[in-house]
Amino acid sequence: xxxxxxxxxxxxxxxQSSPLIExxxxxxxxxxxxxxxxxxxxxxxxxxxxxxxxSLPEFDCSGEIRVGGVRVDxxxxxxxxxxxxMQQPWLFPHLTVRENLQCAQRGTETPAERARQLxxxxxxxxxxxxxxQAPDVMSGGQAARVALARAILNQPAVMLLDEPFSxxxxxxxxxxxxxxxxxLARQGLxxxxxxxxxxxxxxxxQVIYV
Amino acid sequence: xxxxxxxxxxxxxILMLTGLFLLPLGxxxxxxxxxxxxxFAADFWEFIGEPSVRQSLGISLVLGVLxxxxxxxTAFWFLSRRSQxxxxxxxxxxxxxxxxxxxxxxxxxxxxxxxxxxxxxxxxFQSLFVDKSLSFLVVVLWLKELPFVLLMTxxxxxxxxxxxxxxxxxxxxxxxxxxxxxxxxxxxxxxxRLPLCVVAIYGVSVVDVASVVGPNTPGPLAVxxxxxxxxxxxxxxxxxLWGTALLFIMGLVTLAFVWLHERCACLWASRQLSQGVxxxxxxxxxxxxxxxxxxxxxxxxxxxLTGAAFFTLILWSVIESWPVHTMIPQAWTWSHWQWxxxxxxxxxxxxxxxxxxxxxxxxIFVVVALELExxxxxxxxxxxxxxxxxxxxxxxxxxxxQVVGVHSLTAxxxxxxxxxxxFAISYVWLTLAATYRRFSRIWLLxxxxxxxxxMQAWVKIKLxxxxxxxxxxxxxxxxxxxxxxxxxxxxxxxxxxxxxxEATAYGSGFDRxxxxxxxxxxxxxxxxxxxxxxxxxxRFRVEDPATGRAEA
Numbered sequence: 001x002x003x004x005x006x007x008x009x010x011x012x013x014x015x016q017s018s019p020l021i022e023x024x025x026x027x028x029x030x031x032x033x034x035x036x037x038x039x040x041x042x043x044x045x046x047x048x049x050x051x052x053x054x055s056l057p058e059f060d061c062s063g064e065i066r067v068g069g070v071r072v073d074x075x076x077x078x079x080x081x082x083x084x085x086m087q088q089p090w091l092f093p094h095l096t097v098r099e100n101l102q103c104a105q106r107g108t109e110t111p112a113e114r115a116r117q118l119x120x121x122x123x124x125x126x127x128x129x130x131x132x133q134a135p136d137v138m139s140g141g142q143a144a145r146v147a148l149a150r151a152i153l154n155q156p157a158v159m160l161l162d163e164p165f166s167x168x169x170x171x172x173x174x175x176x177x178x179x180x181x182x183x184l185a186r187q188g189l190x191x192x193x194x195x196x197x198x199x200x201x202x203x204x205x206q207v208i209y210v
Numbered sequence: 211x212x213x214x215x216x217x218x219x220x221x222x223x224i225l226m227l228t229g230l231f232l233l234p235l236g237x238x239x240x241x242x243x244x245x246x247x248x249x250f251a252a253d254f255w256e257f258i259g260e261p262s263v264r265q266s267l268g269i270s271l272v273l274g275v276l277x278x279x280x281x282x283x284t285a286f287w288f289l290s291r292r293s294q295x296x297x298x299x300x301x302x303x304x305x306x307x308x309x310x311x312x313x314x315x316x317x318x319x320x321x322x323x324x325x326x327x328x329x330x331x332x333x334x335f336q337s338l339f340v341d342k343s344l345s346f347l348v349v350v351l352w353l354k355e356l357p358f359v360l361l362m363t364x365x366x367x368x369x370x371x372x373x374x375x376x377x378x379x380x381x382x383x384x385x386x387x388x389x390x391x392x393x394x395x396x397x398x399x400x401x402x403r404l405p406l407c408v409v410a411i412y413g414v415s416v417v418d419v420a421s422v423v424g425p426n427t428p429g430p431l432a433v434x435x436x437x438x439x440x441x442x443x444x445x446x447x448x449x450x451l452w453g454t455a456l457l458f459i460m461g462l463v464t465l466a467f468v469w470l471h472e473r474c475a476c477l478w479a480s481r482q483l484s485q486g487v488x489x490x491x492x493x494x495x496x497x498x499x500x501x502x503x504x505x506x507x508x509x510x511x512x513x514x515l516t517g518a519a520f521f522t523l524i525l526w527s528v529i530e531s532w533p534v535h536t537m538i539p540q541a542w543t544w545s546h547w548q549w550x551x552x553x554x555x556x557x558x559x560x561x562x563x564x565x566x567x568x569x570x571x572x573x574i575f576v577v578v579a580l581e582l583e584x585x586x587x588x589x590x591x592x593x594x595x596x597x598x599x600x601x602x603x604x605x606x607x608x609x610x611x612q613v614v615g616v617h618s619l620t621a622x623x624x625x626x627x628x629x630x631x632x633f634a635i636s637y638v639w640l641t642l643a644a645t646y647r648r649f650s651r652i653w654l655l656x657x658x659x660x661x662x663x664x665m666q667a668w669v670k671i672k673l674x675x676x677x678x679x680x681x682x683x684x685x686x687x688x689x690x691x692x693x694x695x696x697x698x699x700x701x702x703x704x705x706x707x708x709x710x711x712e713a714t715a716y717g718s719g720f721d722r723x724x725x726x727x728x729x730x731x732x733x734x735x736x737x738x739x740x741x742x743x744x745x746x747x748x749r750f751r752v753e754d755p756a757t758g759r760a761e762a
Contacts, residue, residue, distance in 0.1 A: 078385065
């Protein structure tokens, strides 16, 4: 069963003596969403980057990260099986939606199996009609959907969302937010969501203020 | 700007764009159609059946294909492992092609500086390259074009959010090397399509460098076409026309090759994505090692050899005698400089004045065209503005010569100025357009809110913020004007003597000291302007706080 366990987490700017974030213990179970909420500059995004193994040089980060019971904080990003959806969708602009999704397919299944899996993903996320489109002609909402589909197709054990709705306009944000939480619930992924917008907090989610 | 002034600017700009640039280019392309159609004549097939013509065609094809491929892959290999370019790359661009070729020849060819100064290397250099050979010409073009391709690659990489892409790819399980070749490489090829086409077309139509170090039994097609066009018999003129048609077709073939290579590479990357078969570790390791060696060796060889070639030019211009198999010259002299001083200064003055006018004219032209774009909210197609760089230069200039032939005898300086302006415009466009278009209109709005007039806002805000890239674009145009050989020699009808014309003439001759002296003199103007331009650009560079990107 996949779950994310964090122990003794401490995120601190090297130039400061007091930590920005301290999390003595946090466990996110399968299907659960935990929201980390705080103002800009409070170290939320830095925590997520450190969790995927991309710590910034100006930060001192320490603690224990376990994914599905396995300690991963010494592993490279590629081996952690932690998905990350950043503020921008960061779709590769020279690839079509289909190719963007293909680049997230893990494993060495047969080409036929990969194609079937890809089509199932396109259908399940309701983006099949976009499959041959280039990212630069898509709306913000469409790009957000493709980015989440791509992250989930990668079969991560845990999902991190770094203010994923902040680049969207108000009307689209509402719709994409509901759609995203529905997809995450369907996948049952333990999810850590970072935001500074109170509207982004889903129902029944545990909220941690930093 | 008042409505009347705005209309006047629009009409003047459109008139200038059409009259100076689009019309002559359009006429030349139309002029190339009947020339190209001449390939259907029976005589043409006899002409192309001649073994020496077929050999020349083959040489030109090699020059159109190999240098861009070698330069492109060296740049990719080098930058797949680093994000920074060595500081010494940028000044290499100021080294003119002819001066580089002369320096390389005097350095590496049999009897050159290296074979004399390195003990026991005489036989090695005798066997390494043959004087006036295709292989040496390919190496010269590869190393000379490498800094340009490297810079273009670095610019393309700089404009992409590589850090975020890499992080996304890592979370998907990609090793960094897989990420580069499967995801970044296709992106780079698309971004570098135009620069690689420019290098390919330059290879097809290169005359000056080929005259200095290229084969001559027979030479590349462009060199032979220039030769035929300067002989005034009917047969030679007919051959020049057929040769022009062939050059044009050859240009299309090499462009098709660049495109086909890009498609194949993207298809390979796409198949890798869709099939998801990881490349074996052994293959990756071998490829990584090969790429590391090739990329590093190519780039540092280019830097080292350019420096050594420059040193060779200085040295050889003051040598009086240097007997074979002796390590250092026997006698030194300033006499070459004393004899040639007046000629060199005259050529430099003429070149400098011409370049000053051409660079300023091209910059004004491009800025007006980009402002027209901003005002009409319609982008001019880049391909149109860069057309002079993707049609073989000789074909274009030869057609112009046919049209203005008689007039060029009466006002050669003016025709050379105009032809150089066309090519300089394309280079300025290539350097400036992307940065200029990226300038946010919010800055102008902000200035107007503060009470600036349209003109004040443009001069005090936009011009000031874009001053650094404008200075760099001007220095590029200046260097281009100094280096242009074909328009000067053909439309100048032998009466416009620039330093490049002189350097090419002496470089393809037998007097090593004179070749070195004129080649060194050719380096001076672009180098001084480049250093000055780089210093000024650094001084006036402004960082856009919205993007965090320095506009230079």
